[in-house]
Structures are given as structure tokens and as C-alpha cells.
Amino acid sequence: MLRLFDPTLDQQSAPPEESLNLIPIYRNPKIQGGILPGGYYYLHVSKPGLDVPLSTQMEQPDYGKEYMTGSVGGDPEYFRIHINQYNTVETVTCLSVKPFPANNFACLYGLHERSLNNMVSRYEEKLIKDFYSYFMETWSLSLYHDRFSDFRDEVRELLITSPTEGKDSVEDKVRQVVDEDVPMNESQKKQLMEIYASSGSKRAVETRLLSFLSYNYYHLPMYAKPGMV
The missing domain is CATH 3.30.390 (Enolase-like; domain 1)
Known part of the structure; x- marks a missing residue:
């Protein structure tokens, strides 16, 4: 924008080619x-x-x-x-x-x-x-902790990443089961929960959660951890 208003700068005849099709995606509220x-x-x-x-x-x-x-x-x-x-x-x-x-x-x-x-x-x-x-x-x-959004990103990364090469991720399985135009029924929910548990994703998410609570235990001492009982 500065080039449009400052006559001492070299004028640019057209915007850079790579910026023509950039559509911003807003995720924050x-x-x-x-x-x-x-x-x-x-x-x-x-x-x-x-x-x-x-x-x-x-x-x-x-x-x-x-x-x-x-x-x-x-x-x-x-x-x-x-x-x-x-x-x-x-x-x-x-x-x-x-x-x-x-x-x-x-x-x-x-x-x-x-x-x-x-x-x-x-x-x-x-x-x-x-x-x-x-x-x-x-x-x-924990929802208000400044690292909670990073923890959510880590969990999402676990679910969208294939556990082994050539094998569908949990997200891929969800897309195969769920029809966007039809609400998910109970049998589909049960099927997805079985996939979630059997694929090892459930255990991985639980491990990340415990790591998040342990790493930030100084700020979150109200949550129980393994070995406390």
C-alpha cells in the first residue's frame, strides 16, 4: 500500500502474480x-x-x-x-x-x-x-490455558495422520462413514468409536492429554494424574 501513496518509491504497475488468488481464511472469532x-x-x-x-x-x-x-x-x-x-x-x-x-x-x-x-x-x-x-x-x-490451542492442534494432527503408509487415518474413516447431508446414526457412531479405539488413536490422544497436564502442572494442579491415587 505504501507504493500507492509515496511518490518517492518506485511504482509497481501490477500486484505480484502470486498474490492474485490469495483468499484469506479467518479462524479466530x-x-x-x-x-x-x-x-x-x-x-x-x-x-x-x-x-x-x-x-x-x-x-x-x-x-x-x-x-x-x-x-x-x-x-x-x-x-x-x-x-x-x-x-x-x-x-x-x-x-x-x-x-x-x-x-x-x-x-x-x-x-x-x-x-x-x-x-x-x-x-x-x-x-x-x-x-x-x-x-x-x-x-x-485447562480450557483457558494459553497452550490448550496447541494441544488441540496436536490431537487433530494425530487424527488426520495415517498410522502406517497405505492405511487410512481416523479422519479418512470418518469421511467414508459420514454423509454430510444425513445425520449420523447410532450404528455409525459405534463403528467410528470402534475404529478410533482399535487404531491406537485413542491411546495416543490420552497420552498427549496426560503430557499436556503434566507439562503444565504448575498452572493446573487441580487435575489428577496417574500415580496420585
């Missing part, structure tokens, strides 16, 4: 927040992209579900989580008169609800009365 009039603390975490009215989003067949606790000005206070059709967190909205750890709550974006201590089943069983206190419990602290 959009985060909006601050203190609103009236002393309300606000946080909204959503997927990258153009802003679309909520009513329009909710009309889509693949919108997913919303889970809320509290109300504006109520006790507990307002906390909304939107889970998409893949059961991962797509939107987090908080509004409270009390300060809350916004940076921590932003880390919930993109996580599967099973990673959130089986949040959906607990919510439906009415075991979660307040998301603020729920996501401040000790079980959630």
Missing part, C-alpha cells in the same frame, strides 16, 4: 466487548464474517440451538451460548453488572460441548443454573 451505559459489562464472541441479523440466522435449518441462563438485570445474570449443528460453540454473549473474565469466556469459541464437561446434557438435566459460575469452576481452567 470476532470479539466485541466493553462497558455499556448503566455500568453493564458486555461480551459478544461470534464467528468471522459479515454481520447477519439474529432473526435471519435463526431461520436457517442448520442454525443449531441456544442455551441461556439468567436475564438482563436478573440473578443470575444473562449468559447465552449458541451451539451450531456440529455441537460446537459458535456464539457467546454475556451481559452483567459485575466484571467477569472476558478473555477466558472468549476461549469457549469453537469448542465441542462435550469438552465443556458435557454442557448440553447437564443443561438439559437442569444441573446448570448459572453459566458464569459453571465456567469458573476448576474443571474449566
Whole structure:
């Protein structure tokens, strides 16, 4: 851009050829927040992209579900989580008169609800009365660790890498079983779990998890490790 505005630099007649077809891929969420009039603390975490009215989003067949606790000005206070059709967190909205750890709550974006201590089943069983206190419990602290995203990348690398040459990876098996247009049935889930366990991937993921907890035990002493009992 500097070449367009600085006449002392050599002008470039055309952009470099390798930059013509570059389409950026955004993986991090959009985060909006601050203190609103009236002393309300606000946080909204959503997927990258153009802003679309909520009513329009909710009309889509693949919108997913919303889970809320509290109300504006109520006790507990307002906390909304939107889970998409893949059961991962797509939107987090908080509004409270009390300060809350916004940076921590932003880390919930993109996580599967099973990673959130089986949040959906607990919510439906009415075991979660307040998301603020729920996501401040000790079980959630690893989710906010600055190395947790690296751990997730390592696990994904395990699942997309073939165990031996010429053998399908777990991801390849999933693609073979799952039809994107049809929800996965129970027999397919069972089949994938058997593949996951028999391929050695389950053991490898457990080993990486224990390594993550051991390496960061100084910050995460609340988790049990082998040999503690």
C-alpha cells in the first residue's frame, strides 16, 4: 500500500502474480466487548464474517440451538451460548453488572460441548443454573490455558495422520462413514468409536492429554494424574 501513496518509491504497475488468488481464511472469532451505559459489562464472541441479523440466522435449518441462563438485570445474570449443528460453540454473549473474565469466556469459541464437561446434557438435566459460575469452576481452567490451542492442534494432527503408509487415518474413516447431508446414526457412531479405539488413536490422544497436564502442572494442579491415587 505504501507504493500507492509515496511518490518517492518506485511504482509497481501490477500486484505480484502470486498474490492474485490469495483468499484469506479467518479462524479466530470476532470479539466485541466493553462497558455499556448503566455500568453493564458486555461480551459478544461470534464467528468471522459479515454481520447477519439474529432473526435471519435463526431461520436457517442448520442454525443449531441456544442455551441461556439468567436475564438482563436478573440473578443470575444473562449468559447465552449458541451451539451450531456440529455441537460446537459458535456464539457467546454475556451481559452483567459485575466484571467477569472476558478473555477466558472468549476461549469457549469453537469448542465441542462435550469438552465443556458435557454442557448440553447437564443443561438439559437442569444441573446448570448459572453459566458464569459453571465456567469458573476448576474443571474449566485447562480450557483457558494459553497452550490448550496447541494441544488441540496436536490431537487433530494425530487424527488426520495415517498410522502406517497405505492405511487410512481416523479422519479418512470418518469421511467414508459420514454423509454430510444425513445425520449420523447410532450404528455409525459405534463403528467410528470402534475404529478410533482399535487404531491406537485413542491411546495416543490420552497420552498427549496426560503430557499436556503434566507439562503444565504448575498452572493446573487441580487435575489428577496417574500415580496420585
